[in-house]
Amino acid sequence: MDPKTLLQNFVNGLSLGSLYALIAIGYTMVYGILRLINFAHGDIFMMAVYFALFFVTLAQLPWYLAAILAIACAALLGFTVDRIAYKPIRNAPRISALITAIGVSFFLESLAVVVFSGIPRSFRTIFPQSLNEMIIIGGEMEVKYGREVIVGGIRFPVISLITLIVAAIALVFLWWFIFRTKVGMAMRAVSLDIQTTSLMGVNVDRVIGMTFALGSALAGIGGILWAIRYPQVWPYMGFIPGMKAFVAAVFGGIGSVPGAVLGGLILGITEVMMVGIMPAAAGYRDAFAFFILIIVLSIKPSGLLGRPEIVKV
């Protein structure tokens, strides 16, 4: 691979990775607090995309307003899922919560099929077309047969750059929220010891609800950026990104927010690089994520930044 293609792939990989990171944070935050893998997370991602789609097509809202509203709705949906499905079984064995999460995932997918129909819709015309145009840096312009042709130069879509910027802003906000606000402090306390936190007068259910809302909002942001990049919207679109983000979260060390970001970025970059190096194996890109997961877990079971759980005997 020449340096130009390498850089091109790197930018694309970084942007894909930051999408994985946005989704992975939702998994890791909920796990950090409840020790629950929220399998419905990928479906909240999907729902957010549908919300954005309908806000533009049915409600005729401008795209930026639709995006903000869709993200807020995703947050509300996450909060509601916790209230209805997980809160009643908070003290049940962990396996019950896990099965409930799978149930919620199936429920949301089927709900989407019934309400929105299973036929894929296009997201292409929803957001400004300029987002999908290519940015070209460097290189010389030549005129051949009356058409402009760019020779050399690094190219990547505008959306890659926007994804990176949006993801960076979201991550900075999240960091600030967790480490600099009072609610964030309560979240950290809950993740360390849920019972003691409630004994210190903190309304734990509300803090947990807030965690779901925040994680879902990030998934919503990820979903919309994803749909601009891959503009096919259908009820099962959340499954693969959700699974890969889960891989990223486990890979980085589940329960650790920096771990989820790191895991997402590494996964995105290696995935794009692998396709770049071996274009013939492009069909295996999804399998590749799981292959990485197996390797990492066999070497470092707690993930890159995860802390091994010390079990007292």
Next chain:
Amino acid sequence: MSLLTLENVTMKFGGLTAVEDVTLRVEESEIFGLIGPNGAGKTTVFNMVTGHYKPTAGRILFRDNEITALQPDKITRTGIARTFQNIRLFKDLTVLENVMVSQHHTIASNGKAVTWFFKSVSRLGYSEKEREMRNKALELLSVLGLEMLANEKSSALSYGSQRLLEIARAMATGATLLLLDEPAAGMNASETAGLVDTIRRIRDDFGLTVLLIEHDMKLVMGLCERIMVLDHGRTISEGVPAFVQKDVRVIEAYLGREWVTVGK
């Protein structure tokens, strides 16, 4: 009116009766000791008072309001806070943060979740209160002699300091009744002596009432104004230290029946 009242409280776990028909009254601003051999049900009493367990039978009243079936966080907000036999600090948070978590509920814990979120993010009218919280937390830390350690991770503290921090954290909830579960466990003799002074001082200065569980008899007899002795979940003796110390049933529970006969 007693501050805390337990009326015929019973706690059963399946076939095991951990606490049976216990009646207990703690008066305002006294230091009350709950003692008894291991497994007597002392911590179970604490767990019921703080809402962690729901009693099988009986009622618990705080300032004449029933708190028997309330959620732990609601009970704390009525004014009861506790420390733990096995230290349960938030290990990854700093000393100051540990105390501030307890003040969490003192601002904007009522109202809708959405407003709560936006207030916290926008910090409208918050920064003033947050500064107050921080100052109050630092003040509490200095009362317990921990102000130098405010920015250390709580797990880096010595065992004795961690116990004091648990007391500071419980006080920060705004509690008027402190439940201390073996506050002197793991402390050396000088630390224990300091602890006795500290407990008296916070009682006097902050107008607190203290209910404590302790195995260190010297501490209990020197510090507590009244004592209740539990054995196998039942009350076997109650009264001032001098009375309890001489009570045959107490000696029997701790040392066995033979000891009583030999002693006589």
